[in-house]
Amino acid sequence: MRLLAPIFLALAGLAAAITVVLHLLAVRRPQEYTLPTARFVPAGAVRATSMARTPTDILLLLLRIATLLLIGAALARPILQPERSDLGRVLLVDRSAAVANDNEVMERLSALAREGDLVLQFADSALPVVTVSDPAGIQLAPVSATVGSLTTALLSGQRAAAVLGDSAERVEIVLISPLVQEQWDAGTQEALELWPGAIRLERLRAATTDSARSVVMVQLPDGEGAGSDPVAAGAALAGKVALFPIVIARTGENGGSASGTSSATRSILVRWPVSGVPNGWTVREVRDTVSAVVAYDFASGNAVRAASTLAGPFERSGVAPDLDGDTRAIAWWSDGEVAAVQRSVSEGCVREVGIALPDGDLALRPSFARFLAALSVPCDGGVASLTPVADSLLQPFTNRGETAVPFERSSATGLSAAPLVPWLLAGALALLGAEWVVRRRQRGMPEAAA
DSSP, X not given: OEESOHHHHHHHHHHHHHHHHHHHEEEEOOOOOOOGGGGGSOOOOOOEEEEOSSOOOHHHHHHHHHHHHHHHHHHTOEEOOOOOEEXXXXXXXXXXXXXXXXXXXXXXXXXXXXXXXXXXXXXXXXXXXXEOSOGGGOOOOOOOSSOOOHHHHHHHHHHHHHHHTTTEEEEEEEEEEOOBGGGOOTTHHHHHHHSSSOOEEEEOOBSOOOOOOEEEEEEOXXXXXXXXXXXXXXXXXXXXXXXXXXXXXXXXXXXXXXXXXXXXXXXXXXXXXXXXXXXXXXXXXXXXXXXXXXXXXEETTEEOSOOEEEEEEEEXXXXXXXXXXXXXXXXXXXXXXXXXXXXXXXXXXXXXEOOOOOSSSGGGSHHHHHHHHHTOSOTTOXXXXXXXXXXXXXXXXXXXXXXXXXXXXXXXXXXXXXXXXXXXXXXXXXXXXXXXXXXXXHHHHHHHHO
């Protein structure tokens, strides 16, 4: 049990002590003595206050003390507080496309989970937290089409851990995931640093691993150097971002094709004219501006990475063609308008990008490299290569002492208010009534005797 306002109980105890002192101060008639000159004293009641050696009216004293203590206890607002276990755990379970084998996830989770643990499943967003009641009967959500975000998982897990701290002395976060670079973004390191202890890692096998990635080849308009083109500069800085060779044509011509049929030699053609208006697109009569564009790593409808977003002062020059069975959107402006499409051809696909890059260093940022990776997934729905996060990057967060972090009770959240307050007040009222009856009887006893 916990008192939300213990000061009132302390004040009630002080009031009870004062009541006892006042009760011992007796007002009584002094002993009478006959004096020769007493006839000259005016008639009247004579009383004197003295400290009683033995207390009288014990019942009245006890009733008053009990009444004060009951009122103080009611104002102190007692609540019931459950017993805290020694260790509570939050299990962060990866349900994204980064997981190679779902059976491995279930085996690892069944071996770790125990009654009372919290299970939080995540992909590109976190699912509601589930409390484990039967470790053998945990139901997992289907695997997502996206790789997901470790930042989302870690922040959601820490919020769940704060709630668990009200029922556990120490709390541990367990991350069950392949931990690939595609899940790691700019906020992941900061999210890890927010947790005061070490994160316990249970690493799974990634969906695919292929170290032989390809660089992006950029075809520039005649007479233009690579140094003057932002896409060429960004591609050179990004390095190997594609599983298969990707060719970006920076002209508006329809040259090039998706060539080859072998999975080891096929390439991906991206038509990305400097003007931002590929052939077949409609030129806007009035250009407008937009703040961001987002692309998913779609491959035949299957997203294999999380969203890649470019933010900047974009100027839109073209309007995408109508979508049909052979043409579908692969990137959108922040207002929902299509920014890039993919057309199916006999030898694969051709992607058309209607984005004119603004002046500045946007193409040199890591977000641009992720955007290129979003344009480089196989056309036939094959899974792109995923790269495990290096152990050296994780060591600062896995070697920070104990994984179980001590937790103080964060708040009264989740604690049930005890149904004692109304009963305590009712008891105090009953005692006040009893005190009044006893006092009235004691005053009437001399009158009855007379």
